Amino acid sequence: MSVQRFLGANSREAMRQVRAALGDDALILSNRNVEGGVEILALADDAHGRMTTTEQTRSAPAETPSGESATGLRSAADASRQARAYASQAVARTPPPRQPEPPARPAEQPAAPAQPDFAALSERLLGEMQEMRDMLGRQQRERHGDHDPLARLHQRLWSAGVGPRLSAELLAELPAELDAATDSDAQDAWLARQLAARLSVPRDEAALFDEGGVIALVGPTGVGKTTTTAKLAARYVMRHGSDGVALVTTDSYRIGAHEQLRIYARLLGVDVYAQDAEAALDETLARLADKRLVIIDTVGMSQRDQRLVRQIEQLSASGRRVRLLLLLNAASHGDTLEDVILSYRQAARAANNRLDDCILTKRDESARLGPLLDSVIRHGLRLHYVSHGQQVPEDLSLADATSLVSEALRVEDDSPFTPEFSALREPVPSGQKRLTALSRGLLGQGRALRAALDTLRANQPGFALVEGAWQLAGQPLARQRAALDGMHGAQLAAARETGDRGGLTLLWGGQRVNGCDWRLPCGAVSGEGRLLASGWQVQRLPSGDVERLEWSAQQLGPEAHVLAAMPSSPALAWLSAWQLPWLAAAKPNQRVELDGQRLPLAELATLATHDSDIGCRYQGRRLTLALHRLSVRHAAARGNNDAPPLSLLTAVPVDLDSGRRLTRRYWLAPEAGDDESRRLIARQLLLAELPALTRRAWQGLADAGFDGGDAELRLQLAHGLANVALSLAHDDDEWAMDVRAQLLALLGSQRSRQASTLLDALIHLFTARDVFREVAA
Structure with a gap:
């Protein structure tokens, strides 16, 4: 056809x-x-x-x-x-089959017309x-979207109980690696990571117990405040003993509420105090000033009860700061949870207090966790504990984002309350609805911004130094210059910590960048091949190649060196004496010795024999390099016969996507380190991308308003941002894929893995964070 x-x-x-x-x-x-x-x-x-x-x-x-x-x-x-x-x-x-007839004599056989083969x-x-x-x-x-991964993921979220607003935010930008993938497991794993990254949970109980103070459990009737109060007290007693904790109950409406809490307190060996719900807490809390932790079990109150604001005001009016913990019923409908959170947060603001923390209850009674996670994520609440039964203290566990998201998405049966994604289209808002949609979009961007920053802090070595440099760049010039020495020391400490875990490879740039009056700082790569988000500028290093190598050995102890150009003869002798692996980029007209003749590398390329094939990335392309090798000697000064043997490595990179052949490249390395040289080639290609990328970051900082600050700080920040962008572009781990998608969604860009695009997105990320902080202040 x-x-x-x-x-x-x-x-x-x-x-x-x-x-x-x-x-x-x-x-x-x-x-x-x-x-x-x-x-x-x-x-x-x-x-x-x-x-x-x-x-x-x-x-x-x-x-x-x-x-x-x-x-x-x-x-x-x-x-x-x-x-x-x-x-x-x-x-x-179609005619029926005919019986065979005896063959006729050739002379008598008629010419039968051809019959069609029906x-x-x-x-x-x-x-x-x-x-x-x-x-x-x-x-x-x-x-109908059967082959559309976005439609399938939308439907998966809706089936789990996650609403359309949060679903649209999560799926704003699907990573390019998953857009055309047929592996639904990889797409589901990515989706789970996006949810978990936005769910705020404490790392351990120290976030709540070690801080101490006064905690008040609030929430609607029947949500489990009294039982949860006993569970929290029991967990505190197991960590710190019973002397530093006391319980207070204000539930004078429910029959037996005081006695129920007294039974728990007697078993735990802690004091319990009961008072009327309408009475002030000043005197009670004054008597408990020596207690490290006071837990208040409040009377249950509907979110639509007019007395709710007065209850929160009474809790907040005492002389001590009261931290509110909202208990949310996991078995409630999403609209009910939304109403509860909004009402209690408004009451807290009216009482000049904050409500930022919550506890999930009745997990064992809920059919779907999606509605609760949706509400907690959208409102930015920190989820501390999950209650899943009546036993004290066994049925209370510290909230774990990964397990909660996994359980929420593990929904096998369809719900009659879940619509089909293919049957719905979100209408274009107008008027007041457009303003509401705008505010929701801003909140969604804020959550995506926080998730990207948290992931970078956890996985990108030295990212905290980039954050510190950005924050310092917005301060007065005198304060910037006063903090530079401390920043230099922090960079060394962070690099040593990374090197202790898996080794370091130093990237020696040093060349002057075209169009700029500064030289590229020295960088480093971790043992996993990940660029550190920091570097050391030339003016802060000793003068002389050998002196800088000595400094690196004393301060950092690297396991290898990658150089932008062939080292000088003294530096080459130092590297040979220390027997450290190294690799240097070379130019076609550079000369080496072969059979007593000084010849340019371009003439020797045809003599090199195939060694191995290498796959890597360069400037956003997936490349394969058929590496060729030839034994040569360093072209030392005339009369010096101690020139060390070297390996000439050369390859013509081929773009795997287009099949285009790129310009031939040359490297020189010690002959003894053949295996190490292959590993260092990918790191030298990283170094080759850094000058142009750092120059772009330098200009981007000027556009962001940092052109009037200290030049050393600006270069440090530009180099750090370039390192992070390049690391993200080259890293194939899942966390890097997630951050790329989040950054490009914030930028509104097409799905690109170019380091330059990711650099622009990083600058946008920091700028947007500053705007959110300024608005919040």
């Missing part, structure tokens, strides 16, 4: 192209709106005729099952019905019909 595709600005233009190319008798297979206009798939009438004609001698006009003529522009459904009708007629007209024709028709059905089925599935 010769199916052709036509694209026009509108339906009329697309149909004009169909008639011009295929005539008025063309068969229309499908038409749909696409980006840029209307797309029509059409088939020539003669191609369709070959599919439906059964006998060449029949010239009667073709009739559809409804009796209409088959000429003109027809739909795919009519064509399919017509093909089925002709197929059945062809099978019905069985073969029928088989062909059935095949063509199946092909057409497959095509229509594919189009139908595409319209």
Whole structure:
């Protein structure tokens, strides 16, 4: 079947192209709106005729099952019905098999006319019909999103109970690595990481217990405040003993509430104090001033009770700061949870207090955790504990984001309350709704910003130094210069810590960057091949190649060196004496010795023999390098016969995506470190990208308003941002893929893995964070 595709600005233009190319008798297979206009798939009438004609001698006009003529522009459904009708007629007209006759003599044998092979024709028709059905089925599935990973992930979130607003925020930018992937497990793992990154949980109980103070458990009736109070007290007693904790109950409405808490307190060996819900807490809390932790069990109150604000005011009016913990019922409907959180937070603000912490209760009674996680994430609450039963203290556990998200997404049965994503389209807001949508979008960006920063802090070595440099760049010039020495020491300490875990490779740039009056700082790569987000500027290092190498050995203890150019003879002698692996980039006209002759590297490339193939990334491309090797000697000064043996490494990089061959590259390395040299080539390519990227960051900081600050601090920050962007572009780990998607979603960019795009997104990330902080202040 010769199916052709036509694209026009509108339906009329697309149909004009169909008639011009295929005539008025063309068969229309499908038409749909696409980006840029209307797309029509059409088939020539003669191609369709070959599919439906059964006998060449029949010239009667073709009739559809409804009796209409088959000429003109027809739909795919009519064509399919017509093909089925002709197929059945062809099978019905197939003659029965004849009995074999005795062969006639050659002279008497008549010339029989050729008979059409109706069985073969029928088989062909059935095949063509199946092909057409497959095509229509594919189009139908595409319209319903069956092959769209975003549609599948949307449906997965909705089935788990996560609402459309948070779903749209999470799926704003799917990583390019997963967009066309057929591995649904990888897509689901990415989705789980996005949810877990936005769910704020404490790292351990020290965040709550070690801080001490006064904690008040608040929430609607029946949510489990009294039982949770006893569970918290029991966990505190197990960590710190019973002397430093006391319990207070204000629940004078519920029969037996005081006695229930007294029983728990007696078992734990702690003091409990009861008072009326309307009474002030000043005197009680004054008597408990020596207690490290006081837990208040408040009276349950509906979120729509008019007395709610007065209750929070009484808790907040005492002389001590009261930290509010909201208990949320995991079995509640999403709208109910939304109402509870909004009402209690408004009451806290009215009482000049804050409500930022919560505890999940009745986990064992909930069918889906998605609605609760949705509400907690969107409102930015910190989830401390999860209660999943009545036993004290066993049925209370510290909140773990990964396990909670995994349980929320592990939903096997469909819900009658979950809509189908393919059946819904979010309407365009207008008027006041547009302002509400804008505020929700800003909150979503804030959550994505925080998730990206948290992930970078946890995985990118030295990222905290970049944050510190950015914050310092916004301060007065005198304070910037006063902090530079301390920043230099912090960089050394962070690099030593990374080196102790897996070793360091130093990247010696040192060359002057085109268009700038500064030199590229010295950088470092961790043992896993990840760039450190810090470096050391030339003016802070000793003068002289050997002196700098000595400094690096004393301060950092690197395991290898990568150089932008061939080291000087003294530096080469130092490296040989220390027997450290090294690799230097070389130019085609650089000369080395071979068989007593000084020859340029370009002339020796044809003499090198194939060594191995290397795969790596460079400037956003996936490359393969067929590495060739040749033994040469350093072209030392005349009269010096102690030139060390070297390995000339050369390769022509090939772009795996386009197949294009790039410019040949050359490297020199010690002959003894053949295996190490292959590993260092990928790191030298990182160093080759840094000058232009650092220059771009330098200019980007000027655009961000940092051009009037200290030049050393600005270069330090530019180099750190360039390192982070380049590390993200090259890293294939899941965390890097997640951060790339988050950064590009904040930037509103196309899915690009270019380091320059990621650098722009990083500057946007820090700028947006400053704006959010300023608005919050």
